[in-house]
Amino acid sequence: SQESQVSLNQATAEQLAEVMEGIGLKKAQNIIGYREKNGPFASIEQLQEVPGIGIATVERNLSRLKL
Numbered sequence: 018s019q020e021s022q023v024s025l026n027q028a029t030a031e032q033l034a035e036v037m038e039g040i041g042l043k044k045a046q047n048i049i050g051y052r053e054k055n056g057p058f059a060s061i062e063q064l065q066e067v068p069g070i071g072i073a074t075v076e077r078n079l080s081r082l083k084l
Contacts, residue, residue: 022083025064026057037078044069058084 023036025048033045040048044067051067052058061082064075 022081024084025061025082026052026084036081037074038081039074039077040070060084 021036023032025033028036030042030045030049033048034040034042037045047067047069048064058064061079061084062075064070064078064082065072
């Protein structure tokens with residue numbers, strides 16, 4: 018079955034942690050914090066600018082995310 022996608026720009030930390038592989042609540046909260054400080058993500062790849070999140074994690078989750 019197709020993974021449900023979650024919006025990087027609208028999801029809560031809980032939703033991100035639930036859908037994303039290798040992302041727990043702490044890192045999901047970092048994503049929300051980054052979004053609050055810098056505004057909406059312009060691309061999924063921009064996720065790697067969030068502290069603690071590397072390119073491998075971003076690539077592993079591309080199919081699970083939308084903007």
